[in-house]
Structure formats: C-alpha cells, structure tokens
Amino acid sequence: PGDFRMLDPDGDGIYTIEVERAIGFGGDYTFTNGFCPDWSCKEDISGQSCAVAPFNDRNFPAVSSDTTINTCFAVHGGYT
Numbered sequence: 025p026g027d028f029r030m031l032d033p034d035g036d037g038i039y040t041i042e043v044e045r046a047i048g049f050g051g052d053y054t055f056t057n058g059f060c061p062d063w064s065c066k067e068d069i070s071g072q073s074c075a076v077a078p079f080n081d082r083n084f085p086a087v088s089s090d091t092t093i094n095t096c097f098a099v100h101g102g103y104t
Contacts, residue, residue, distance in 0.1 A: 050086035052076050055097050067098040074100040 030039035057065045070080040084093075095101020 045087070047088055048086050050084050052079075052081040052083050054079070054081045057097060069098055069100065072100045 028041055028043055030041040032039045054069075055067045056063070057067070060066070068080065069075045069082065074082050076083045082095075093101060
C-alpha cells in the first residue's frame with residue numbers, strides 16, 4: 025500500500041489523484057487509509073458488487089480513453 029498518494033490540496037475533504045497509464049491498462053486495485061505494510065488500513069468492500077476475489081479489491085477494466093473513477097473509501101463507485 026502507498027504506491028500512489030491521494031491529496032486534498034484545498035482542504036474540502038475530497039482527495040484526488042491523477043495517474044497516467046498506457047491504453048489497454050487494467051487490473052485490480054484498492055484504497056488504503058494511510059501507509060500500512062500489513063494492509064490493516066485497507067478498505068473493506070467485501071460483500072459489495074465491486075469486490076473481486078480473493079482480496080476484495082476493485083477491478084479496473086482495460087481502458088481505451090481518459091477515464092475518471094468516482095468513489096468513496098469502502099463504497100462502490102462508478103467510471104466516467
């Protein structure tokens with residue numbers, strides 16, 4: 025955990041990040057609330073439709089254009 029840190033520069037409680045990836049990139053991902061090498065601060069989305077086994081991570085489908093993820097920590101979100 026901690027590969028990409030999200031920031032809240034204006035202090036409005038909304039953390040954002042922009043990460044550039046190659047066209048066709050996809051895979052599983054998760055959010056953590058801080059740096060915790062033992063994964064103790066990992067979000068828990070078990071039981072939600074977005075949870076992917078075996079670790080209850082999220083799946084990011086292969087992309088072919090700019091993509092935005094709108095979500096909340098531990099709550100299923102959507103793509104635009």
